[in-house]
């Protein structure tokens with residue numbers, strides 16, 4: 001697609017087919033883990049899928065840890081920032097996060113709006129994503145400056161944008177998810193669907209899913225608001241063990257000292273596929289694939 005006026009942002013984004021913004025009304029409902037799983041599952045959906053994940057949760061970047069990429073840094077090439085690849089030399093799962101710019105992973109980011117806006121513009125204009133089928137964007141909880149900056153900078157590619165809303169089944173989370181949905185309507189951002197996370201509990205012994213608390217609120221909300229329901233994901237202890245403890249792999253007999261340009265070599269992709277969550281998330285991806293053409297067609301009209 002040609003743009004009326006090519007800008008540094010459109011120059012990068014024109015080679016990205018679909019951009020999925022992951023939002024939640026409330027913190028801690030699993031937005032980052034859903035973003036990470038969406039990227040991992042889209043990557044696994046085809047041997048040629050090219051996926052990027054951009055973490056714009058600037059004050060709480062958790063994507064590097066979840067993908068086992070903590071400790072990596074950003075490498076500057078003559079053509080911009082090189083993302084860190086979570087799948088090693090295959091280079092089909094590219095990741096960029098403010099976490100890669102911090103000297104220490106526990107450093108905090110205390111920035112005002114203009115600095116956050118500049119960082120987001122730089123992520124969109126300077127990262128050498130190359131051709132991507134999907135770019136998944138993990139955003140901060142609620143509706144923030146970061147969301148507005150993203151939408152402003154990506155206005156020329158608005159017809160490729162859509163949102164996934166993550167909620168948990170509890171009433172308070174659903175109320176906040178409703179606010180998130182109102183925001184997407186106010187800014188004319190098409191919604192791919194709602195994911196209900198932490199819906200039930202997978203027994204680590206037998207894999208049976210028990211409904212410890214209420215479930216089904218996300219599906220009900222989707223029905224009432226006439227948006228697609230993408231699926232329910234239970235609390236999965238295997239997933240926590242994998243994503244929360246993900247550490248970069250050290251070569252045998254060495255300590256891990258990543259070079260900024262080094263690519264990830266972590267076997268997280270294979271291990272994720274063996275969790276109960278991966279099988280359930282495949283249904284979410286199937287729904288995403290079904291909904292995406294309808295949503296994008298609608299946004300272009």
Ligand SMILES: Nc1ncnc2c1ncn2[C@@H]1O[C@H](COP(=O)(O)OP(=O)(O)OP(=O)(O)O)[C@@H](O)[C@H]1O
Pocket residue numbers: 024026027028029030031032033034057060062140141197198233234235236237239240243244
């Ligand atoms: N389905 C799940 N099963 C088990 N643990 C989960 C699940 N979803 C998320 N978690 C865990 O819950 C915690 C919070 O998840 P996550 O960081 O994804 O939430 P968030 O909504 O992005 O939070 P924040 O508000 O900090 O951005 C993490 O430790 C994560 O591993």
Ligand code: SF4
Pocket residue numbers: 203204205206207208
């Ligand atoms: S779900 Fe089955 S294995 Fe798990 S605790 Fe209950 S009875 Fe035991």
